[in-house]
Amino acid sequence: MQSVDELFPHLEDLKISAFRKAILIKNAVHDVTIGPNSNSMKHVESNDHNFHNNTSSDVKNLTKQSSIQYKRSSQEILPFPQILKEIEYERQKDVRSAVEYHVRKFEIFDEQQQANRKQQWILTQQKHIKKIQDQEQAIKCALKEYDSNKSIYNNQLALFHQELEEQRKKSAELLELKKKEKQLLSECLAFQKSFHIIYHDILMTIKNCQGEIFKDKLQSVCKECKELNDFMSSLISKLKSTNVTVEDRQNAEIILIKINNLKTEVNGVLLQKDDSNEQQMKQKETASNVTSSSTNSQNTIATDSVQNIAEEDNVQNIAEEDNVQNIAQDQTSNNTSLEDYVSKSSFKFYSDIMAFYGKYTETLNELIYDNQYKEFRFDCKKAINLTVNAISAVSSEHIRDKYVKLYNLIKGQNVVIGDFQINASKHPKGIQYCIDLLANKFVLQGDLMISSKPEAAFSFATIIISLWNECPEFGKLLLAYFFKECPYLVPIYIPKMVDQTDEEFYKGQGYKYIDGKVERQDKFLKRMTGIMRLYFAILISHPKQGQNGNPHNIKIAWSWLASVLKLQPRIDITATMLHTFLETVGYEMQNHYKMQFFKLLRFLIEKYIPSLKRIDNGGPVVRLECLIQEFKENKNHFKAPNSRLSQNFW
Structure with a gap:
C-alpha cells in the first residue's frame, strides 16, 4: 500500500484532470452521478450515448473506468460518510506521519548542523590558538633579535660617535693649524713687503750716492742686500708650495732684521758723507773769488732762463704758472733721483x-x-x-x-x-x-x-x-x-x-x-x-x-x-x-x-x-x-x- 506522502504529487494531477472532464460534460449531465443519490448506471449510460461527438477518446475511456469502479463500489454495502471518515483518518494519520518524519528529519539535520558548527568552531579555535602561539613565538624571536641588533647598533653608534669626535678633533686641529699657517704666511708676506721697501730704499740710496769712496764702502752692503733678497725670494717661493712653520717665520723675521741693520749701516755712511760735504762746503767758502763769481754767473743764467719763460707767457699770480716754471727747471736738471x-x-x-x-x-x-x-x-x-x-x-x-x-x-x-x-x-x-x-x-x-x-x-x-x-x-x-x-x-x-x-x-x-x-x-x-x-x-x-x-x-x-x-x-x-x-x-x-x-x-x-x-x-x-x-x-x-x-x- 502506498503511503500518503507518495500519493500527494498525484492528487493535484487528479484534481486537474477531474475538473477538465467536468467542464467537458457539464452541458450533458444534469443529475447526480456519484454518491448515494446518483441515478442508475443505465441512465448514465443512456445519457452517455447522447454526448456530443467532439468528446475526446480519453474522456470516454475515463468514463467507462469510472462506471466500472462505481459498479464495484455500489455493490459494497458500506455507507459513504464512514468511508470518507476512514479516508480522512488515514489521511490525517499519513499527514502526521509525514509531518513527524519531516520534523525528525529537520531535527536530525539541525543536530548535524550543530555538530558541524561545533566541530568547525573547535577547528577555528584551534587555528586561532595556533596562530596566536605562532605570533607570540615570532614576537619573542623578534624581541630577541631586536635586543641583539640593538646591542650591535649601540656598539656601532658608540664607535661612530667616537670616530666622529676624533674626526672633529682632527678637523679642529687641522683648522687651527691652517689658521696658524695662514697667520704665519701673512706675517712672512708682511716681512717680505717691509723687506722690499727697505731693500729698494737701500739700492736707490747706493745708486744716488756720489763719490767713489762712499760707493766702495757701500759695495759690500749692496752685495749683502742681494744675498738677503735671494734668501727672502727663495723662502717665499718655498712657502707658496709647502706648509709654513714657525721656523720659516723666524727666518723671514731674521732676514728683515738683517736688512734693517744694513739700512742703519747705510745711514751711517750717509752721515759720514754729510760730514764730508760740510767740510767741502767750508773749503768752498775759502775758495778764490774767481770760482765764486763763475758759480754766481751760472746761477744767474739759469734764473734768467726761467724769468724769460715767465715774461714770454705773461704769467701773473696764477698757481699753474709754478708748474710751467718747474717743468722748465726740471728739463735742465741732470741729477738721477x-x-x-x-x-x-x-x-x-x-x-x-x-x-x-x-x-x-x-x-x-x-x-x-x-x-x-x-x-x-x-x-x-x-x-x-x-x-x-x-x-x-x-x-x-x-x-x-x-x-x-x-x-x-x-x-x-x-x-x-x-x-x-x-x-x-x-x-x-x-x-x-x-x-x-x-x-x-x-x-x-x-x-x-x-x-x-x-x-x-x-x-x-x-x-x-x-x-x-x-x-x-x-x-x-x-x-x-x-x-x-x-x-x-x-x-x-x-x-x-x-x-x-x-x-x-x-x-x-x-x-x-x-x-x-x-x-x-x-x-x-x-x-x-x-x-x-x-x-x-x-x-x-x-x-x-x-x-x-x-x-x-x-x-x-x-x-x-x-x-x-x-x-x-x-x-x-x-x-x-x-x-x-x-x-x-x-x-x-x-x-x-x-x-x-x-x-x-x-x-x-x-x-x-x-x-x-x-x-x-x-x-x-x-x-x-x-x-x-x-x-x-x-x-x-x-x-x-x-x-x-x-x-x-x-
Missing part, C-alpha cells in the same frame, strides 16, 4: 692708493678662499659682468637701469639679473667683494672694449662717477686698478730694479706675457690707449642728476699733464699718453683753464715735443704732431670728443 720717474706728490698719492688697495683686498681672503662660497662668488661675478657688459648710451633709461642694478648690488639689496636674483649681503664680506670686482671690471672694459670702441668711454664714465659719489671706497679701488694696469696714469715711469728680470720689469710697465713672450708693442699701446681714454673720460664726465659733481674732476687732468711734462719723455708711451689726453680732455681743458692751458700747451709744443723727437720719431709721435696740426688749423681749438654725454642726459 726718484723725481726722474715720478713727482713726489704723485708718488705719495700712488702709495696711499696702493696701500689702501692692499689692506682692502687682504680682508677679502676669507671669502675668496672659502670653497663653501664658490657659487656665491660666481653669482657675484656673473651679475657684475652681465650688467657692465650691457652698458651703452642707447638711452637715458638704459643707463639708469644699469646704474640702479649696480648701486643696489654694492648696497646689499636684492638684484634681479636675467633669470636669477642675488644679494651681496649674504656674506659679511660680500658687499666689499662686489665693490672690488666692479672696480676691476670697469678698468678691464678700457682694455677689452674701449680700446676698440672709443666712443663707449663716456657711457661707462658717467656711471663710474655716479657710483663713486655714493661709495668713495669704490673710487679708491678703481684708481688702484687703473694704476696697476696702466702706471702712466699716476704718472710714473717705473724703473728697472737691481736683479729684476725682464718679465718682472715689463709686467710692471703694464705689458702682458703670453706663453713666456712679451706682447707686441702695437697691442700694448692699443690697450694702454683704451685704459687711458676711459680714465680721461672720467675726468670730464657728469654724474646723474641730483648729485653734486665729479669727485675726480678736471683739476686732476691739470695735475696729470703738469706731472708728465716734468718727466723725461719715453719712447712710444709718452707720445701715446699725450695724444690720448689731448684728444679726450683737450677741448674741456681749453674751456676751463683758457689762457693758462695755452701757456702749458705752448711749452708742450715748443719745448717738450722737440725733446721727445730727439729720442723717438715713430708712429705715436707722428700722430701727436698731426693732432697738434689739426689744433692749429682749427684756429687753436681742440675738437669736442665724440659721444660725450650732456650734463642732463640722465
Whole structure:
C-alpha cells in the first residue's frame, strides 16, 4: 500500500484532470452521478450515448473506468460518510506521519548542523590558538633579535660617535693649524713687503750716492742686500708650495732684521758723507773769488732762463704758472733721483692708493678662499659682468637701469639679473667683494672694449662717477686698478730694479706675457690707449642728476699733464699718453683753464715735443704732431670728443 506522502504529487494531477472532464460534460449531465443519490448506471449510460461527438477518446475511456469502479463500489454495502471518515483518518494519520518524519528529519539535520558548527568552531579555535602561539613565538624571536641588533647598533653608534669626535678633533686641529699657517704666511708676506721697501730704499740710496769712496764702502752692503733678497725670494717661493712653520717665520723675521741693520749701516755712511760735504762746503767758502763769481754767473743764467719763460707767457699770480716754471727747471736738471720717474706728490698719492688697495683686498681672503662660497662668488661675478657688459648710451633709461642694478648690488639689496636674483649681503664680506670686482671690471672694459670702441668711454664714465659719489671706497679701488694696469696714469715711469728680470720689469710697465713672450708693442699701446681714454673720460664726465659733481674732476687732468711734462719723455708711451689726453680732455681743458692751458700747451709744443723727437720719431709721435696740426688749423681749438654725454642726459 502506498503511503500518503507518495500519493500527494498525484492528487493535484487528479484534481486537474477531474475538473477538465467536468467542464467537458457539464452541458450533458444534469443529475447526480456519484454518491448515494446518483441515478442508475443505465441512465448514465443512456445519457452517455447522447454526448456530443467532439468528446475526446480519453474522456470516454475515463468514463467507462469510472462506471466500472462505481459498479464495484455500489455493490459494497458500506455507507459513504464512514468511508470518507476512514479516508480522512488515514489521511490525517499519513499527514502526521509525514509531518513527524519531516520534523525528525529537520531535527536530525539541525543536530548535524550543530555538530558541524561545533566541530568547525573547535577547528577555528584551534587555528586561532595556533596562530596566536605562532605570533607570540615570532614576537619573542623578534624581541630577541631586536635586543641583539640593538646591542650591535649601540656598539656601532658608540664607535661612530667616537670616530666622529676624533674626526672633529682632527678637523679642529687641522683648522687651527691652517689658521696658524695662514697667520704665519701673512706675517712672512708682511716681512717680505717691509723687506722690499727697505731693500729698494737701500739700492736707490747706493745708486744716488756720489763719490767713489762712499760707493766702495757701500759695495759690500749692496752685495749683502742681494744675498738677503735671494734668501727672502727663495723662502717665499718655498712657502707658496709647502706648509709654513714657525721656523720659516723666524727666518723671514731674521732676514728683515738683517736688512734693517744694513739700512742703519747705510745711514751711517750717509752721515759720514754729510760730514764730508760740510767740510767741502767750508773749503768752498775759502775758495778764490774767481770760482765764486763763475758759480754766481751760472746761477744767474739759469734764473734768467726761467724769468724769460715767465715774461714770454705773461704769467701773473696764477698757481699753474709754478708748474710751467718747474717743468722748465726740471728739463735742465741732470741729477738721477726718484723725481726722474715720478713727482713726489704723485708718488705719495700712488702709495696711499696702493696701500689702501692692499689692506682692502687682504680682508677679502676669507671669502675668496672659502670653497663653501664658490657659487656665491660666481653669482657675484656673473651679475657684475652681465650688467657692465650691457652698458651703452642707447638711452637715458638704459643707463639708469644699469646704474640702479649696480648701486643696489654694492648696497646689499636684492638684484634681479636675467633669470636669477642675488644679494651681496649674504656674506659679511660680500658687499666689499662686489665693490672690488666692479672696480676691476670697469678698468678691464678700457682694455677689452674701449680700446676698440672709443666712443663707449663716456657711457661707462658717467656711471663710474655716479657710483663713486655714493661709495668713495669704490673710487679708491678703481684708481688702484687703473694704476696697476696702466702706471702712466699716476704718472710714473717705473724703473728697472737691481736683479729684476725682464718679465718682472715689463709686467710692471703694464705689458702682458703670453706663453713666456712679451706682447707686441702695437697691442700694448692699443690697450694702454683704451685704459687711458676711459680714465680721461672720467675726468670730464657728469654724474646723474641730483648729485653734486665729479669727485675726480678736471683739476686732476691739470695735475696729470703738469706731472708728465716734468718727466723725461719715453719712447712710444709718452707720445701715446699725450695724444690720448689731448684728444679726450683737450677741448674741456681749453674751456676751463683758457689762457693758462695755452701757456702749458705752448711749452708742450715748443719745448717738450722737440725733446721727445730727439729720442723717438715713430708712429705715436707722428700722430701727436698731426693732432697738434689739426689744433692749429682749427684756429687753436681742440675738437669736442665724440659721444660725450650732456650734463642732463640722465
